[in-house]
Amino acid sequence: MWEHEELVVRRGARSGITTMVAAHSRVLGPAIGGCRMKRYPQVGAAIDDVLRLARAMSHKCAVAGVPYGGGKSVIALDERPLTPELRRAVLLDHADLIASFGGSYLAGPDIGTGPDDMLVFREKGPYAFCVPESHGGVGSSSVPTATGVLAALRAGARQVFGGEDLTGRRVVISGFGAVGARVAQGIEGAEIIVSDVDETKRSAAAGLGLGWVEPSEALQVKADVFIPAAVGGVLSPETASELDVALIVGPANNQLTEDSVADLLDERGIVWVPDVVASAGGIVYTLAREVDGLDHAAASARVEAIESTVAEILPGPGTPLSRALALAEQRLRS
Template sequence: MFAPGTAGVRGPAHEQVLLCQDRTVGLKAVVSVHSTALGPALGGTRFRAYGSSADAVLDSLNLARGMSYKNALAGLPYGGGKAVIIGDPALLKTPGLLHSYGRFVESLAGRYVTACDVGTDTADMDVVGEETDHVVGRSPAAGGVGDPSAATAYGVLQGMRACAAVRWGEPHLRGLRVGVCGLGKVGQHLVGLLTEAGATVLASDIRADAVARTQVRFPEARIVADAKALLDAEMDIYSPCALGGALDRVAVNRLRAPVVCGAANNQLGYAGAEERLVDRDIVYAPDYVVNAGGVIHVAREYSGCSASRSPDRARARAREQMDPIYATTLSILTAAADSGASPSAVADDLAEKRMASPPRI
């Protein structure tokens, strides 16, 4: 998977890669700090089984770089970092492991601030938070802002509106057919938001339980049983919302939708994918631009905000802060169309300029 400014191609190199191991609780983790130019490296903790330790390190490196670009483009005073805990969370996740991991995060003295990601949730961050203050995305009961998945989905919706404005001249989704591939927490929220916006939703996931939940919650959504078959469906927007690498060679050449805008990180599955999308006249909204709603949401917690004080006000304030995703996406897509460059190249350049010239405090 190729993150923004992949090492050896462009952009700043990683500052630090740390390995953490505690055999007594089965903890084996990698923390990658890509950049602290704009502030502490903020990024989630992913917990999943990897084919090898090398795969885990590569995922951490790519995700950390993506967080630097995401935070810079969102205007946040944070750099980018990412952690991965290696192993099946269903088998290995215990309070003891999370406590040990929290102590490791604390040992970094604020250089890295963690949050939830694939395989971790707000309850896990509550446990990690018993060992360190350098954690966000905790539950309101623990003084946090809560799960960021709804915020991520809302930001993606704003990105889709910008894509629609560029492609069809109107920033609305009414009557459009949107294929959501990946029905996890973010995907479920996105299906609901799209339905409210008047779009026709095609939904797919490789997990039967996720499909079943979607059918119950959103019976109007059309289920596409085979996730790969979604690429062949007649739709206006394709929205990858599962793991990275969704836009591999097969997908990029097979895709029928004229717009790609989704929540998954590191969607470009090979070098040259973005240029091929341009050649095919497919509008691609860089994932690290449109999926920034989650990090915008949890970043508020580090400055002392909590959803427990006023949940309704917290949700309204969070949405206000995510509305600029529309303007940022629109600006990037418009500049790309005017220059003939790919949207990723335009977004990378803007993020790198911000990291190279951090604001003076």
């Protein structure tokens, strides 16, 4: 069944490159999504991607409880080298397409695009977010993303350990980057072991009194909490059957290689907080500040609300993933 509200595919007048916007649902508010710019084997694959990602954004916004719908931009590059001139031409083409939605679709950065590209979109109207700080943007989203992960961790700990206090517990953080390092600094009383493919992070971790494990062994460490803060696809049927932890909660996007891994984790008694919920702090905060014009305190309150969302989806029948999706569907229907 065709679930999406709108799909517009257009060949750019300046660049000759095909770009597209999908709006999955605008029941809760304007559709928002990142702009993905990459090469696809054919336009059909790009259309599949934009539809799938727009739908995922609808769920992410609905679960996060923010007043936006799901959308996505895709710029399907052709075989030509992306010179600065061609890049600007295709971004302007796509800016025209975004502007044609008149505010019912807003774009942010995704794979292949960044805050400076959002400024090109802004040349055609106020329909892009995550602009550079020098142009009124809120800057790095890693701080509110970490705040959201810590909020999700509190709710997860209450559910799994009967309280928020992690004193004496062992926490493994895979990925000691912008978010992982902030999460590590926000956890009190626990033994924290971090892991990163970048060996230079080891001394930084040691300087903070944190333990270290090689990335190849991070998933084998017996721990109370595992925090995926590096790459997606870390939870597969293989890793899910090996993990010796009670709670998994982290910012990495697309942590499961396939949805059935959520069932495997559940069967093993491991509580997994779905990434769509745990990773939402950055986008929630950025939209609240840049689009809704909220101040820091009001925007932060929306991020902290991730704690109550996690508390709502963890108990009950089914897996946390099925309950998160059910909550999203319920909000999209209401």
